[in-house]
Amino acid sequence: MSKRDIRLQAECWVDHPQPLLIEIKRLNSELRSHGTEQSAKAGASRGRVLRLTTDHASVILAFMEPLEAAINEYRRMTSESPLDCRLVIDFLDRLRDADETGAIDLPMTHLEELKTNVDEFERWSRFQQRQLKTPLRSDLLKTSIELAGDEVLVLTDGDGSLTLRGSSMVPMFLAFWRAPEHRLGQQAFLDVDRATTPFSLERHSTRLCSKLQGVLLEVVKAGTGYQLRKCPRK
Numbered sequence: 001m002s003k004r005d006i007r008l009q010a011e012c013w014v015d016h017p018q019p020l021l022i023e024i025k026r027l028n029s030e031l032r033s034h035g036t037e038q039s040a041k042a043g044a045s046r047g048r049v050l051r052l053t054t055d056h057a058s059v060i061l062a063f064m065e066p067l068e069a070a071i072n073e074y075r076r077m078t079s080e081s082p083l084d085c086r087l088v089i090d091f092l093d094r095l096r097d098a099d100e101t102g103a104i105d106l107p108m109t110h111l112e113e114l115k116t117n118v119d120e121f122e123r124w125s126r127f128q129q130r131q132l133k134t135p136l137r138s139d140l141l142k143t144s145i146e147l148a149g150d151e152v153l154v155l156t157d158g159d160g161s162l163t164l165r166g167s168s169m170v171p172m173f174l175a176f177w178r179a180p181e182h183r184l185g186q187q188a189f190l191d192v193d194r195a196t197t198p199f200s201l202e203r204h205s206t207r208l209c210s211k212l213q214g215v216l217l218e219v220v221k222a223g224t225g226y227q228l229r230k231c232p233r234k
Helices: 003-015 018-034 054-077 085-095 108-133 169-178 186-192 198-207
Strands: 036-039 048-053 103-107 144-148 151-155 161-165 183-185 210-212 215-222 225-230
Touching: 003 018, 003 054, 018 048, 018 054, 018 085, 018 108, 048 054, 048 108, 054 085, 054 103, 085 103, 085 108, 103 108
Parallel strands: none
Antiparallel strands: 036 048, 048 103, 144 151, 151 161, 183 225, 210 215, 215 225
């Protein structure tokens, strides 16, 4: 592929990771179905290995090598994806490096690491797919958000409106508002505002309360992240 094609392919994966997931799952499946698990040969590090012939390695490389440059570009384009692209490339390098017997030994620990990473990437890809299909909560509630300097004005289809002030509170609120079910993980919240710390998140969880059409909203800790919800009536 040309450099432009490589970049376009990586951009497609950033927006829609499912096709890349299919290829990585195929890599994991082909490795396990063609290899034979056995003890490492004398002089090698301890543990079990998966032994493949060069013919089997060639089969896998035939469909993975054309994607290698795009996978590298994908790694540079996104910091959100949990896919360990370096691990994938490492497997391709190992498949190209047969020993004197014409066989290739892959550490089982690396294969287990790949399987775990593929499972994580699959869960994340499914979540991304749901995100694309889920309309913004602001659209569902027929609201509009106006930015005015350090102020956010949320206009609703009713009589009320919501005003928030503060440079850190503004992006935090917008992130919550645009997330399906107003739910974000803690790391995603920290990424929204680089100046925010876990301590300040805890502080904001008691301060970020405002009124929306008579409904009081609050930020509360939920598992490893935070959630925007109605305040209980007192």
